[in-house]
Structures are given as C-alpha cells and as structure tokens.
Amino acid sequence: MTHKAKASLSEELSWYESNKRAWLESHSDKFVLIGGKTTVGFFDSYEKAFEAGLGAFGIGTDFLIKQVVEHEPVFVIY
Amino acid sequence: MKYSRSYSRTELRRTGPKITVTIGHPQKAISLAERSHVDLKRPYKVTALIDTGASRTVISPQLAATCGLQKTGEARISSAGHITNRPEFVGAIHFPDQELRSFDPVSLVACPLPEQDVACLLGRDILERWNLTYDGRSGLVEVEE
Numbered sequence: 001m002t003h004k005a006k007a008s009l010s011e012e013l014s015w016y017e018s019n020k021r022a023w024l025e026s027h028s029d030k031f032v033l034i035g036g037k038t039t040v041g042f043f044d045s046y047e048k049a050f051e052a053g054l055g056a057f058g059i060g061t062d063f064l065i066k067q068v069v070e071h072e073p074v075f076v077i078y
Numbered sequence: 079m080k081y082s083r084s085y086s087r088t089e090l091r092r093t094g095p096k097i098t099v100t101i102g103h104p105q106k107a108i109s110l111a112e113r114s115h116v117d118l119k120r121p122y123k124v125t126a127l128i129d130t131g132a133s134r135t136v137i138s139p140q141l142a143a144t145c146g147l148q149k150t151g152e153a154r155i156s157s158a159g160h161i162t163n164r165p166e167f168v169g170a171i172h173f174p175d176q177e178l179r180s181f182d183p184v185s186l187v188a189c190p191l192p193e194q195d196v197a198c199l200l201g202r203d204i205l206e207r208w209n210l211t212y213d214g215r216s217g218l219v220e221v222e223e
Binding site: 009013047050058059060062063064065073074075076077078 | 104106107110111114116118129131132133134136148149150151152153154155156157158161168183185187189192199201
C-alpha cells in the first residue's frame with residue numbers, strides 16, 4: 001500500500017514551527033506527535049511516539065514525530 | 079560474539095565492513111495492518127555498510143520507496159559538503175542469519191548513497207548499541223551487543 005498523499009508533512013512542520021517556542025519551555029527534548037494541526041502528545045522516545053501515532057492515525061496515514069529542540073541538528077553522513 | 083566476518087586486509091580497506099540487513103515495516107505496523115486487512119510491502123534484503131563516519135542510519139530513497147516506508151519527518155543532513163533536508167521514515171532493521179537483535183522501530187533517513195552496491199549505512203545511532211571491533215591487520219570485523 002502507499003501512504004496517503006501528505007508526502008511533505010508540510011502542514012505538520014508548519015504547526016511545529018508555530019508552536020516550537022512555547023514547547024521549548026514546557027516539553028524540551030520530548031518527541032512531539034503531530035497529525036495535521038493536531039498535537040497528539042509528547043513522549044520520551046521516538047518509539048513511544050510512533051506507537052501512539054499508530055494508535056491515533058492508524059496504518060497508512062503519515063504523521064510527524066519531531067524532537068523538540070532549540071537548534072535543529074545537522075547530521076553528517078559522508 | 080554475535081557477528082564475525084573475516085576479510086582480506088585489502089578487501090576490508092577497499093570496501094569497509096559490510097553486513098546483510100533486511101529493511102521493512104516495524105512489527106507494530108505489520109500487526110496493525112494484518113488486523114486491518116491492509117497489505118504492506120514486503121521487507122527487502124540489502125547490503126549495509128557499517129559506517130562510523132555516519133551520525134545517522136541512512137537508506138537510499140529507492141529502498142524507502144521499494145519498502146513503502148512511512149514518512150515521519152525531515153532531518154538536516156550534511157553529505158558531500160552540502161546541507162539539505164531529507165525525509166525520515168520509520169522502519170525496522172533485521173539481521174538475517176545473524177544473532178544480532180533487530181532495531182524495531184527505528185528512524186531512517188533517506189539520502190542518495192554514493193556506492194551502488196550499498197543501500198544502507200548503519201550509523202552511530204545503531205553503533206551506540208554495539209561493541210564494534212575493526213582489526214585492520216587481520217581483516218576481522220566483530221560485533222558484540
């Protein structure tokens with residue numbers, strides 16, 4: 001199957017950016033789970049957020065999992 | 079000892095330590111799909127490079143599409159001197175015919191890879207769970223958990 005066509009997660013990323021400042025105060029380093037403009041919750045790990053995402057949105061719908069950090073890390077690959 | 083492979087010194091220097099992995103959906107997604115009578119794409123077996131130089135585990139975009147993985151975000155990636163946003167997918171990594179434990183679920187970044195025969199780089203997010211021994215003199219590579 002293919003996942004529903006929200007391939008860019010742009011709505012969720014915009015929602016994250018618009019709330020990031022407040023969340024840094026209250027949920028720094030937690031993993032936030034977002035679908036559309038709905039904030040499902042904050043979790044201690046990516047794994048727990050994913051499990052909650054499956055419960056909230058089911059299979060086949062993309063959702064955003066993002067760690068709440070002030071500066072977005074740059075991961076060096078090669 | 080969970081994983082051990084011997085190379086010639088020349089081969090190890092030329093190719094680096096490689097391991098066969100299977101990339102697929104997380105077990106929780108598979109279970110939910112079965113209960114929902116939804117078909118997911120099957121896992122895919124590829125060659126991975128154990129890469130201490132990679133801070134994250136990376137798969138090729140083609141592999142992400144082949145496996146039909148679910149996107150969960152974006153990551154800023156520095157590769158070949160350029161910083162770009164790359165999609166993150168949730169998946170699972172298994173080690174067929176090895177005693178190594180699976181990573182399930184795991185976040186995977188999709189990024190074009192320079193080596194055609196390598197579709198996955200096992201980065202330091204995986205290596206933080208392993209004790210990796212690289213003996214360049216004997217060509218022996220070992221992994222302990």
